[in-house]
Amino acid sequence: MVKEKTSKSGRRHFIGWSLFTGLVAFLGMLLYPVLRFIMPPKLAESSQNTVKAAKVDELSPNSAKTFPFNNKPAILIRLPNGEYRAFSAVCTHLQCTVQYREDFKMIWCACHNAKFDLNGNVSSGPPPSPLEAFDVFTSGEDILVSKKV
Amino acid sequence: MKIEKFYNWVNDRLDLSGISNFADKKVVPVHKYHFWYGIGGITLFLYIIQVLTGILLLLYYRPTAENAFESVEFIMTSVRFGWLIRSIHSWGANLMIFFLFIHMFSTYFMKAYRKPRELTWISGAFLLILALAFGFSGYLLPWNKLAFFATKVGTEMAAVIPVIGHDVLIFLRGGEEVTGATLTRFFGFHVALLPLITALFLVIHIILIQAQGMSVPPSLSEEYEKKPKSMKFFPDFMLRDAVGWLLVLGLLGILAAIFPWELGEKADPYASAPQGIKPEWFFVFLFQTLKYIPGKILSFSGESLAIFAIAIAVVLWIFIPFLDRKGQKNLHSRTFTVIGIILVLYIIALTAISYFFD
Structure with missing residues (x-):
């Protein structure tokens, strides 16, 4: 009598366990495509090493412009002495786009x-690291900016 | 054991005895037509799938004439399982309307609309109209050639409504022509307006069914009253329902995987209509009817008269519970059964003619 009871409860346990794992597998099967679907596919990004940032006569001294560089904003600054500098315009704190302040240079x-000096280093504020600096050179009428090698 | 604990936890805070008593007492009649009680549930299940897959598609879809086609193409070719989700949404829509028709005719032939369930029938009729509106508005969203012309022809029909026809057409199209403005509007109808109204009617429909229980057809009611046989809704009927839902889910998966829904060519408002253009299958019998109507009947436009007649037929169909006097007295109304059979044969015959002989 006792033996029969144990075998019955064993069978019940087995059926319950099979149903439960079956259900979990079934839900997993339904959820897998959904989870894959909601994560967007990686888009092929055009990765360039050099881009045209401006024309030679475009910026007057002590001014700047932002331009796209590999799908992210970058900034080209013409210093008061006429020299050009370029940096990533993405603030290293929370990814805002920075700007050049002519008043305090x-x-x-x-x-x-947050403030960065004209070498891209943090002067004050919360950013943890300097702005990425780029190389600037002229080619004919164009000012080109490229990643530092 | 853990479930019991959880139930007790909730029960201590919200008194669930009302719900559990209701679930405990709810029964479903058992008789030879008992099978048909499950069809409404299947339709609801398909609607839930539509809502879920629709929300997923919204993650990538862009409702503008410039981007809509490309965004659906992107979903189908670049997003992982995008082809599957989109195919399930398209096939699910069609299956839902198919089961809605079956549900409607099964309740019709079982005369489930008779007193006291008139409002259940009427709310159900509105749900069918809403489902057709979902189908019509959703069809345009991929912005392909077929959908463009189907929308052009479909919205043009609104123009035959006396007095306000032109205004209705402008409202539907967002202008004189089918353009990107129409697409944006239809998108709004499809994902916001229609779901909202449908939710309202669905709640009414389901509350009425829960309050009144299942109807036993008049042809069986005498026999049933003598020897009532029923099964508990929870869990007996519900588990049977679940098997049906699972089978439908399987069917949907097979259809979506083996016959992925095509995207077609991008709509070009200045291109000619492609050959063999047809509306979606559930509108085909109406489309075919209009083909047989002469251009002029007496001094009236034949098409306007036909559309007017169809509109009257739809209104009569909605109010059938009040027209079937015998049914109201719980008597077997043969005339209405015959009307139903003629209607079903008419729909099948005209759809078949359109697909196979035209």
């Missing part, structure tokens, strides 16, 4: 009042 992030 620094790179400034409006989001959290």
Whole structure:
């Protein structure tokens, strides 16, 4: 009698376990494509080493412009002495786009009042690291910016 | 054991006894037509799938004339399992309308619309109209050639409505022609307006069914009253329902995987209509009917008269519970059964003619 009871409860346990694992597998089968679907596919990014940032006569001294570089903003600055500098315009704090402040001759992030000097180093504010600096050179009428090698 | 604990936890905070008593007492009649009680549930299940896959498609779809086609193409070719989700949405829509028709005719032939269930029938009829509107608006969204012309012809029909016809056409199209403005509008209808109205009617429909229980057809009611036989809704009927839902899910998976829904060519508003253009299958019998109507009947436009007649037929169909007097007295109304049979044969025959002989 006792033996029969154990075998019955064993069978019940086995059926319950089979149903439960079957259900979990079934839900997994339904969820897998959904989870894959919601993560967007990686788009082929055009990765360039050099881009045209401006024309030679475009920027007057003590001014700057932003331009796209590999799908991200970059900034080209013409210093008061006429020299060009280029940096990534993505603030290293929370990815805001920085700007050049002609009044205090620094790179400034409006989001959290961060300041970078004209070498891209942090002067004040929360950014943890300097802005990535790029090489600038002229080619005929164009000012080209490229990643540092 | 853990489930019991969880139930007790919730029950201590929200008194669930009302729900559990209801679930405990709810029964479903058992008789020879008992099978048909499950069709409405299958339709609801397909609607839920439509909502879920629709939300997923919204992650990538872009509702503008410039981007819509490309975004669907992107879903189908670049997004992982995108082809599957989109195919399930398209096939699911068609299956849902198919089961809706079956559900409607099965309740019709079982005379489930008779007192006290008139409002259930009417709310169901509105749900069918809403489903057709979902189908019509969703069809345009991939912005392909077939959909473009189907929308052009379909919205043009609104123009035959006396007095306000032209205004309705402008409202539907967002202008004189089918353009990107129409697409944006249809997108709004499809993902916001229609779901909202449908949710309202669905809640009414389901509450009425829960409050009144399942109807036993008049042809069986005498026999049933003598020897009532029923099964508990929870869990007996529900588990049977679940098997049906699972089978439909399997069918949907097979259809979507083996016959992925095609995208066609991108719509070009200045191109000619392609050969053999047809509306979706559930509108084909109406489309075919209009083909047989002469251009002029007396001094009226034949097409306007036909559309007017169809509109009257739809209104009569909605109010059938009040027209079937015998049914109201719980008597077997043969005339209405015959009307139903004629209608089913008419729909099947005209659809078949359109697909196979035209």
